[in-house]
Amino acid sequence: MSLVFEKISKSFGPVRALEDVSFEVRPGECRALYGGNGSGKSTVAKIASGTFAATAGRVMIGNTALAPASPATARNLGVGITFQELSLIPDLSVGDNVVIGSVPTRYGLFQNRSKAREMARAELEKVKLGHLADWRVDALQTGEKYLVELAKAMFLKPKFLIIDELTATMHASEVGIFAGLLDAHLKSGGSAVFVSHRLPELRRFCSTISVLRNGRLVFDGVLSEVSDKDLVVWAGGDDASEVPELRLPHAQSTTMVELRQLRPFHWSKPMDLTLYKGEIVGIGGLPDQGQKPLLRLLAGLAPPKNGETVTLDSEELPVGSAVAVAQKGVAFVTGDRDEVVFVRRPIRENMLAPFLAMRGRKLPDDQTLIAALAQLSTRYSSLDAPMNSLSGGNQQKILIARCLLLNPKLIVAEDSTKGIDVSARNDVHHLLREMAHRQDASVIVTSSDDLELAELCDRVLVMENGAVIADLRRAEGRLTTEAIVSSYMRQKKAA
Ligand SMILES: Nc1ncnc2c1ncn2[C@@H]1O[C@H](COP(=O)(O)OP(=O)(O)OP(=O)(O)O)[C@@H](O)[C@H]1O
Ligand SMILES: [Mg+2]
Structure with missing residues (x-):
């Protein structure tokens, strides 16, 4: 049949x-x-x-x-x-x-x-x-x-x-x-x-x-x-090979984020992490190895539990408050839209929500919103259309566009290209590199797709059981999908 x-x-x-x-x-x-x-x-x-x-x-x-x-x-x-x-x-x-x-x-x-x-x-x-x-x-x-x-x-x-x-x-x-x-x-x-x-x-x-x-x-x-x-x-879409590759040589010199004494799980040893300006860092590994607590702490979504401290651009980051962290220049893109999207509300409101939460931020006008959405070829009828009238990938593009509008110092992106089509994904990668290289922002990402980490990042840290077990750097020629996979598989076999 x-x-x-x-x-x-x-x-x-x-x-x-x-x-x-x-x-x-x-x-x-x-x-x-x-x-x-x-x-x-x-x-x-x-x-x-x-x-x-x-x-x-x-x-x-x-x-x-x-x-x-x-x-x-x-x-x-x-x-x-x-x-x-x-x-x-x-x-x-x-x-x-x-x-x-x-x-x-x-x-x-x-x-x-x-x-x-x-x-x-x-x-x-x-x-x-x-x-x-x-x-x-x-x-x-x-x-x-x-x-x-x-x-x-x-x-x-x-x-x-x-x-x-x-x-x-x-x-x-x-x-x-x-x-x-x-x-x-x-x-x-x-x-x-x-x-x-x-x-x-x-x-x-x-x-x-x-x-x-x-x-x-x-x-x-x-x-x-x-x-x-x-x-x-x-x-x-565009043929991906026609998208200009923006990958400037990246010198690790100026610190953007200094994270001290994070224990992703109560049993894990404390870990430290430094992110440099202009750098895109991926956090890889099998699912649920501590990636989420790490990103969530930086995004202000998980209260510090064990005396962790974070500085952003030499200033202490008030972790534990998403709004306070955002005020200091951290933008978060989630892979779980349910958490942050008002599905029945208009696109405009969803894009402005983080600006409204922060005092003293000038609201972008409609033209600015439209231009940001156009950069990602977002398909929508008008800024007044409710979020749930958009396809899944187009809703995700709204979240990325609003993050870029915030002009952040640090972008925390959790599976941010979930459901986004191949050519728009290339556009997102290009925009993130632009933020990093032209505006000296730092980007920290997780992805369920190891290939994406290998394509996008300057450096990938592989986590296992709350600890970093591998540090793979593009500059050293060590950043490939195979290297990411084999580092967590080897660890798994040894266990
Ligand atoms: N409930 C709805 N009300 C109005 N328009 C809708 C609704 N559901 C879908 N659409 C429109 O129909 C078109 C097709 O959407 P659909 O969700 O089928 O796309 P898709 O191919 O699944 O995309 P994606 O890869 O982003 O998931 C889009 O223009 C979308 O905005
Ligand atoms: Mg769909």
Whole structure:
């Protein structure tokens, strides 16, 4: 049985999100759905899963039309989905999130609670998170939340799996878990639609590809027959090789940040860290090795616990207050938009929020906001449009643009290019280098994608269990993806 999109169009008021889109996914096939930010991929995913009804056209599953469009209809026809913006309830347990909506409840309570728990735990074991079944979802790391989203979709044993940007914040080790599940799903005759901006992942998982540009299908064919360059250009982006490389020789001379006595975990030894002006430093390693406490302390989001001190440009940084830290010149970009975005409020308000929080800062006018958004080719209708009318990648661009407008001395970026398309990611890297080299700012970043760290940074510190275990410098020719991966894998094997 195939999943077939027949001449699907979808409008949101005046916005034409999809126009006349047709493709087919056969049993055992994993089809890549590729395109720039705002090209219509999530809209396809939501129509296939009955979340949205198409404005025209129909979705066929075998000989049956997905009608009337509703999540229940799609589920009954065997469609499972993982949502780009997650469908989990943050203050429920991980286990309850997996089974909710799938096992009987009365007045919102599971009728057979212990059975429901057992089933949830068994599903979570498949994504190696069985031990977290009783945790609240909001206590998890971002990559873990996406694995729970996957377990929730797989719990219903779908025939057709729609995967929308599941891996965007997943570390290589987490992508490996997904890969195993996907493989078993396809081998048993299931099929999948896989959405990602990571080209190596498309090549690893998919045999066929549909490319969208401005809501229209511009290519449909066999993936091995097309080059990465073709894909990026068809999606409407610049060929990455044409983006001028701004990588000036970087002399470590003037200190920007001096961090003393940080213990990322209560058991770890205190660590010190110096960041120089004009330097982009990446913090790598397996997930959850202390990267988050480090970045969060610098961003003023984690109160100092053990007498840590931080100076910024020779002045003491009032860590423990995000606003006070921002006043001193620190800008933070999160990889977890839920934390900092007012989804129903206009773009303008979201961009001005950090300026409003800081006394004495002049508010940028609309022209300045528009120019900042244009630098990243952001797709939006007007500054008055609510954030949730933008595609995921375009929301992320708003956060980066507002960070650059703050003209910071230190940029703290946590998986900041999550869900951003290939050509915009190059633009973000270029802008960060510009901030570093032209304005002498320091940048500290984490990324779930080791390749991104190797491309962007002057230096990568690999963390393990709350300590730095490797210091890889571009100037010494030691900064490659392989070097990052082998330093944390070697450590893991030795343990
Ligand atoms: N609820 C909505 N209201 C208004 N416009 C919307 C809504 N949802 C999506 N759109 C618009 O539809 C278009 C396609 O968005 P979609 O989310 O499908 O893009 P995408 O390809 O998934 O992008 P990304 O790579 O950034 O996730 C965009 O122009 C977006 O602004
Ligand atoms: Mg999307």
